[in-house]
Amino acid sequence: MTAEVVGGVETAPSTVVSRGRMARLRELAPFVPAGLLLGVLFFAPLAVMLVFSFWQTNANLDIVPTWTLDNYATFFQTSAYLRTLAKTVIMGGAVTAICLVVAFAIAYFLARYVSRRWARIALLVVIVPFWSSYLLRVYSWQAILGEKGALNQLLMGLGLISEPSRLFVYNDIGTFIVLTYVYLPFAILVLYASLERFDYTQLTAAQDLGASPSRAFRHVLLPQIRPGLITAAIFVFIPILGEFLTPSMVGGASGLLIANLIQTFFKNALVPQGAALGFLIVAFVTVLLIIFRRYLRVEDVYARG
Amino acid sequence: MARDVDPLETMPVSRYAGPTRWGLRVIFFLLILFLYLPIVFMVAFSFDESSTPSLPIQGPTLHWYDVMIHNRQLLTAVQNTVSVSLIVAVLATIIGTMAAFVLVRGRLRYPNGIRIVFTLPIMVPGVLIGIALLVFFSRAFHANLSLMTVIAGQLVVTVPFVVLIVASRLQSFDRKLEWAAADLGASPRRTLRHVVLPLIAPAILAGALICITLSIDEFVITWFTVGNQPTLPTYIYTKVKFGVTPEVNAVATVMLVATLLIFGVASIVLGRATRRTSRKRAATPG
Amino acid sequence: MTGFDQGYSRRTFLRLTGALGTTAALGGVVAACNVVGSGAKTTGTFNWMTWGDHWIQTQLDKIAKDVNISTNISELSGNAEGYAKLKEVKGQLDKMSADAMWVPNAYFKDGLVEPFDINSLKVSSQLYSFAREFPYWQAAGGGYMAYPFGWSPIMIYYDPAKVTGNPTDWQVLLDPKYKGRIVVENQPEEIVAYMARAAGIDKPYDLTDDQLTTVKGYLEKLKPNVLKFAQQATDSVAAMVSGEAWLITGNIGNEDRVKDGGGPEIKGYVPSEGTVGWHDGEMIVKEGANKSLILPFLEQSQQAELIAENFLVNGRPLFNEKAYKILTDQGKKDQADRYLYGKAGDVLPKVVLKGPGTSTDKSIKLFNDIFGGG
Numbered sequence: 001m002t003a004e005v006v007g008g009v010e011t012a013p014s015t016v017v018s019r020g021r022m023a024r025l026r027e028l029a030p031f032v033p034a035g036l037l038l039g040v041l042f043f044a045p046l047a048v049m050l051v052f053s054f055w056q057t058n059a060n061l062d063i064v065p066t067w068t069l070d071n072y073a074t075f076f077q078t079s080a081y082l083r084t085l086a087k088t089v090i091m092g093g094a095v096t097a098i099c100l101v102v103a104f105a106i107a108y109f110l111a112r113y114v115s116r117r118w119a120r121i122a123l124l125v126v127i128v129p130f131w132s133s134y135l136l137r138v139y140s141w142q143a144i145l146g147e148k149g150a151l152n153q154l155l156m157g158l159g160l161i162s163e164p165s166r167l168f169v170y171n172d173i174g175t176f177i178v179l180t181y182v183y184l185p186f187a188i189l190v191l192y193a194s195l196e197r198f199d200y201t202q203l204t205a206a207q208d209l210g211a212s213p214s215r216a217f218r219h220v221l222l223p224q225i226r227p228g229l230i231t232a233a234i235f236v237f238i239p240i241l242g243e244f245l246t247p248s249m250v251g252g253a254s255g256l257l258i259a260n261l262i263q264t265f266f267k268n269a270l271v272p273q274g275a276a277l278g279f280l281i282v283a284f285v286t287v288l289l290i291i292f293r294r295y296l297r298v299e300d301v302y303a304r305g
Numbered sequence: 306m307a308r309d310v311d312p313l314e315t316m317p318v319s320r321y322a323g324p325t326r327w328g329l330r331v332i333f334f335l336l337i338l339f340l341y342l343p344i345v346f347m348v349a350f351s352f353d354e355s356s357t358p359s360l361p362i363q364g365p366t367l368h369w370y371d372v373m374i375h376n377r378q379l380l381t382a383v384q385n386t387v388s389v390s391l392i393v394a395v396l397a398t399i400i401g402t403m404a405a406f407v408l409v410r411g412r413l414r415y416p417n418g419i420r421i422v423f424t425l426p427i428m429v430p431g432v433l434i435g436i437a438l439l440v441f442f443s444r445a446f447h448a449n450l451s452l453m454t455v456i457a458g459q460l461v462v463t464v465p466f467v468v469l470i471v472a473s474r475l476q477s478f479d480r481k482l483e484w485a486a487a488d489l490g491a492s493p494r495r496t497l498r499h500v501v502l503p504l505i506a507p508a509i510l511a512g513a514l515i516c517i518t519l520s521i522d523e524f525v526i527t528w529f530t531v532g533n534q535p536t537l538p539t540y541i542y543t544k545v546k547f548g549v550t551p552e553v554n555a556v557a558t559v560m561l562v563a564t565l566l567i568f569g570v571a572s573i574v575l576g577r578a579t580r581r582t583s584r585k586r587a588a589t590p591g
Numbered sequence: 592m593t594g595f596d597q598g599y600s601r602r603t604f605l606r607l608t609g610a611l612g613t614t615a616a617l618g619g620v621v622a623a624c625n626v627v628g629s630g631a632k633t634t635g636t637f638n639w640m641t642w643g644d645h646w647i648q649t650q651l652d653k654i655a656k657d658v659n660i661s662t663n664i665s666e667l668s669g670n671a672e673g674y675a676k677l678k679e680v681k682g683q684l685d686k687m688s689a690d691a692m693w694v695p696n697a698y699f700k701d702g703l704v705e706p707f708d709i710n711s712l713k714v715s716s717q718l719y720s721f722a723r724e725f726p727y728w729q730a731a732g733g734g735y736m737a738y739p740f741g742w743s744p745i746m747i748y749y750d751p752a753k754v755t756g757n758p759t760d761w762q763v764l765l766d767p768k769y770k771g772r773i774v775v776e777n778q779p780e781e782i783v784a785y786m787a788r789a790a791g792i793d794k795p796y797d798l799t800d801d802q803l804t805t806v807k808g809y810l811e812k813l814k815p816n817v818l819k820f821a822q823q824a825t826d827s828v829a830a831m832v833s834g835e836a837w838l839i840t841g842n843i844g845n846e847d848r849v850k851d852g853g854g855p856e857i858k859g860y861v862p863s864e865g866t867v868g869w870h871d872g873e874m875i876v877k878e879g880a881n882k883s884l885i886l887p888f889l890e891q892s893q894q895a896e897l898i899a900e901n902f903l904v905n906g907r908p909l910f911n912e913k914a915y916k917i918l919t920d921q922g923k924k925d926q927a928d929r930y931l932y933g934k935a936g937d938v939l940p941k942v943v944l945k946g947p948g949t950s951t952d953k954s955i956k957l958f959n960d961i962f963g964g965g
Contacts, residue, residue: 027411034404034423034464041461042426044445045437060700061674061947074956083964106336109329117576123514124568125337129344130518131564132557133541135549135822139358139829140343140350148360148833150346166771166835170819172965181339185518189511193474196507213321227473234469235515238427248777249826253817254965259430261959264779266432268951269671269697278433285428289421357852359829377648378664436675443679450680529676532683533638533663543666544643546842547905548825 053275061269071276081261081277085284088257091172092240095179099236100229102180103187104195111195123192127185134182138249141178145169145250170252178246183236190235194228241281344561351554358551373552373559382535383556389452389536390520393459398513400460401467408468409475420472423465434461435529442530450532458530459520466519467512474508634659637881637888640677641688642667642871644905645740647897654891660884662686670697670946677703677876685879686888690869692796692946694737695727704874705882706734712886714893717913721936728872737872738889739910741901742935743842744868744942745776745785748849748859753837761789761862764838765812773813774827774836777820779958781945784867785840786810788943791864796948803953810961828852843930844906861938868942870910908932 056066075081106126110119129137144150145168152164168174198221206216222229244259251257258281265274350358352365373379408419426434438458442448478501486496502509524538531539541553639646639662646664655661665684667673670693677687678701689698698704709715709723715738722739730736749758754769764773775782780796786809787795792802818836821827828845830836832854839845846857875885891897895913902909902918908930918927931938948954 028407030403031407031411033400034468037400037460037464038422038426041438041441041457042434045441046429046433048440049433049437057952059947059949061671061697061951062701078956078960078963080960080963087965102332102336105329105332109326109333113326113329117572120510121568121572122333123511125565126340127514127518128561128564128568129340131521132344132347132561133537133553134522135541136347136350136358136554136557137343139825140346142826142829143346143350143358143360143833144342146833147835150360170771181343184336185340186515189514190470190473193470193508193511194477197474197477197504224477227476231469231473234424234427235466238424241428242430244430245822248820249822250819252771252819253814253962256962256965261963262430263432264955264959266436267669267671267778268780268955269674269947270952270955271436271675273952273955275433278430281430282425282428286421286425289424293417293421355832355852357825357828357832357848359832359852359854361853363853375648439676439679443681449683528668528672531665532680533665535664535666539666539668543668544825545668545823546642547644547844547907548823548828 049271049275050279052272053279055272057270057272063271071273072280074273075277075280081258084256084258084261085281088241088259091175091179091257092237095176095183095240096233096237098180099184099187100191100232103184103191103232104229106188107191107195110192111198112200116196119192119196123189126188130182130185134245137181138178138246141174141181141250142169145174145177169250170255172251172255174250174252175247175255175257178250179240179243182246183240186235187232190232191225191228194225194231198224238285241285347554348558348561351551351558353551356550357548358554369551369555370559372550373555376552378535379537379540379552379556382537382540383560385452385534386521386537389456389459390517393456393463393520394513394516396456397460397463397467397516398509401464401512402471402509404464405468405471405475408472420469423468426462426465431462431523431525432529434458435526438526439529450530452531452534454530454532455527455534455536458526459523462523462526463516463519466515467509470512470515471505471508474505478505632883633887635881635884636661636663637685637879637884638663638665638683639686639688640665640667640673640684641686641873644901644907645688645871645873646892647901647904650892650897650900654888658887658891660888660891662888674698681876682878682880684876685881686885687874687876688740688871689737689874690871690946691725691944692727694872694874696947698874699730699736703877704736705877706730706732706736707875707886708733709735709738712738712890712893714890717893717895718910719912719935722910737874738893739870739872740893741905741907741909742868742870742939743844743907744861744866744938745781745840746843746845746859746861746866747838747840748831748845748857749838750831750834750855750857752855753834759860759863761785761864764789764816764840765809767812767815769816769838771816771818772835772837773816774818774821774830774839775813776824776827776841777822779962780951780954781867782813783810783954783958784943784945785862786813788865788867789862793865793943794948795867795943796946796950796954798948798950798954800953803950803957806954807957807961810957814961824848828854831855831857842907846929847906847926861941865941865943867945868939869945870939902927902930902932906930908935910935 052063053071054067054069055063056068056070058064110122114122142149146152147164147166151168152161155161156164168177202220203213203216206220207213211219242259243257244263247255247257247260262274262277262281265271265277349362351369352367353362354364354366354368407413408416413419435458438454438461442450442454448454482500482504483496486500491499522538524542527536528539537556541549637660641664643666651662667688670690673687673689674693674697677684677698681703687698687704694704699706715723718739723735725739728736747758747761747764749763753772754763763769783806784795787798787802787806790802790805790809792798792806798806818830819826821830821839824841824845827836827839827841828848829852831839831845831849832852834855843859846859849855849857873885873889875882893911895911895917898909898911898914899917899921902914903923909932915927915932918924918932927933
């Protein structure tokens with residue numbers, strides 16, 4: 001069966017393309033569980049929270065249906081929130097950048113130079129440490145990066161520094177290190193899935209045609225794994241906006257990120273205020289995603305044959 | 306072809322290939338060091354006599370392992386957490402993969418919009434989802450909280466990860482392979498089962514591993530949606546007044562060793578099964 | 592092709608494992624979703640949400656064996672979260688633990704818990720008499736709102752080798768000499784409250800706008816001195832042990848914890864301006880299906896021997912007077928005194944008990960303002 005050519009773009013043969021409403025419903029049926037899950041257990045409950053965010057708490061810590069915009073106004077009235085959001089975005093961006101670079105190197109290594117069986121074992125070895133309690137791992141980081149910690153002792157033993165440095169933890173550097181630690185495996189898993197099926201002979205072909213290795217890399221490899229790169233970036237950057245445990249434990253007094261400020265409200269039963277702040281962050285990220293939607297395009301890269 | 310050897314290994318490429326490969330090997334081992342460094346300390350603290358994790362380590366002692374074995378609440382918590390994670394991983398992978406197929410191939414009107422919709426659960430702070438679900442389960446469904454509600458809540462935040470990662474893999478999937486299969490007479494379902502799914506398996510596997518990782522340490526949403534059943538994260542994170550003691554380090558060590566053992570055994574068994582099948586196929590004529 | 596062949600055997604194996612694993616997991620989950628018991632009179636199981644230091648497994652086992660009452664425990668992470676959860680789950684819980692001022696100002700006001708006649712419990716005679724007479728726990732229509740358990744003020748601990756001058760008040764935390772050397776607990780509302788106490792304010796949870804401005808100044812001086820916010824006591828203790836922190840705030844008992852961790856000998860004190868703190872208690876949930884089991888259970892679980900054991904395990908003072916005598920007989924009087932066991936009458940008047948107040952919203956916003964943004 002030959003492919004149909006419609007408007008200059010090839011489409012799949014007609015056995016794959018279905019017609020009719022029943023067929024269309026059957027085509028969309030696999031989406032139903034996910035759709036139901038999000039609709040019933042995400043959008044509906046959050047719609048309730050959205051309403052709450054416009055209400056108030058009384059002295060009794062009950063939510064009373066008095067409409068107000070104060071909860072949202074607070075964000076813009078106090079510079080601390082905007083500054084913290086900016087700081088969170090910068091921290092998120094930095095961590096995403098380094099995660100992408102390192103994860104790419106690791107995933108490329110595993111996808112290209114390691115047989116599939118060992119690559120899967122390596123992925124498991126990478127992810128298994130993260131199946132332990134996060135709190136315990138951060139306590140360990142404190143012991144490593146702290147003033148009397150292993151890192152300082154190593155550096156002093158090597159003679160690189162003469163007295164312990166307090167530079168590594170309880171500040172933004174500590175947050176940066178631990179956040180990178182936490183999100184690196186996610187980036188590795190995503191990029192491996194993307195790089196694993198890439199046909200590396202394309203790089204050889206490109207070089208045969210005269211391209212330097214780095215040119216082949218930039219113009220042949222990167223565009224084709226772009227969906228993977230974007231997904232990895234999303235898996236790292238967006239959850240960081242919700243991180244509160246790491247900044248409070250290793251970020252020091254000046255290291256609080258936006259999710260910490262949201263937590264302080266919820267920890268004191270101030271649900272409307274916390275919800276408002278949470279929704280503002282969601283709106284902010286959604287706007288970001290919409291602005292950059294061109295880079296997120298879900299084009300079928302191969303559909304053009 | 307018993308082992309899949311990368312044919313590129315035998316072809317001369319650029320003169321940077323050798324050093325690049327060695328450089329990448331070094332980076333890989335540095336990474337393993339980085340990832341396991343806190344784990345080494347976490348395990349070491351489980352043998353520390355003091356109940357506070359700090360250097361220097363006094364001991365060693367097996368006291369905390371003894372405490373762990375007799376701590377029924379902790380052991381039940383581990384059992385619950387492992388069960389819930391497995392169920393969440395399986396369900397999320399199935400639900401998410403199905404949705405990813407429709408997202409990429411269903412010719413939806415606003416695929417980018419739906420993609421952003423799937424990103425929303427990742428964006429919303431967990432405490433917001435947790436409280437929202439608590440209110441919803443109690444008032445809208447009048448449901449008793451239990452591990453079932455925990456699973457439901459965790460699915461909300463894990464399915465998006467699976468959808469996004471499988472969709473991104475599907476996006477760059479070469480449709481010509483499917484057309485070739487169709488040309489050779491395979492039905493769409495056969496093509497799906499034998500051509501598409503095996504080739505996107507790494508993405509599905511990655512999604513499942515991410516789900517397990519998210520679920521095992523999920524505290525906030527779990528706390529708001531759980532009934533009387535302890536889970537490991539709720540056990541650990543609720544020790545706010547006086548702090549955790551190292552029997553949780555002991556539990557974490559045991560879990561780590563057990564997981565590595567299970568994977569080790571599984572890969573040996575799978576490897577043997579593969580070799581047996583390939584040998585059989587090589588032995589039988591044509 | 593290789594993919595195919597490998598696929599069959601591998602897929603079958605994975606399928607089998609997956610099926611077995613999921614069945615086992617599902618079985619475990621279903622078994623764990625034990626249905627809430629219904630209407631049992633004097634024996635059975637009830638559901639209790641509490642902190643980890645309110646129970647000891649061996650004690651619960653013995654009570655279950657002796658009087659056939661057992662309990663399913665769920666853990667509390669904080670008063671506000673517990674309150675939010677009880678408001679929604681109501682009858683799925685029978686017994687609830689909470690801090691002093693949350694009892695009347697949140698739980699009781701919402702009709703979530705019911706008062707009981709504390710004197711009807713024989714074991715209540717073992718309590719210090721004032722613990723049976725907290726005015727804020729006395730319900731208007733008669734009855735007591737909660738059975739008192741333990742207490743602690745928030746104290747300051749310091750390493751005398753590094754902090755000279757024998758401090759006795761909150762001002763030491765604001766001293767620029769200790770920049771980056773203080774660890775405070777991650778409880779924003781309490782941090783604002785005890786800074787208010789440092790400023791001499793009597794009602795730190797009901798601050799006026801002027802008072803908030805004063806507290807703001809104190810917080811600004813505190814911020815550069817704070818090294819980190821401790822998630823749990825373990826955090827602060829570890830910081831003292833490693834010597835990174837010279838001063839910490841926290842509940843009673845940290846000297847022993849620091850010494851046990853291999854750290855220096857530290858000293859603790861209740862600041863002279865007064866402090867904030869907590870005492871907690873057990874409440875009966877009004878809609879609890881098994882609430883009839885609570886009083887018989889308390890009769891057993893609050894016995895002095897068990898309380899004494901709890902003190903030794905968890906290291907903070909409790910309200911059971913007979914337990915103090917037992918500890919003395921066991922030769923633990925020194926430890927009990929160090930933990931201010933018999934001194935509640937002296938210390939508690941200096942302590943403002945934490946709970947919801949009229950200025951919670953503004954205090955949290957003040958905290959975010961000062962500590963947010965780097």
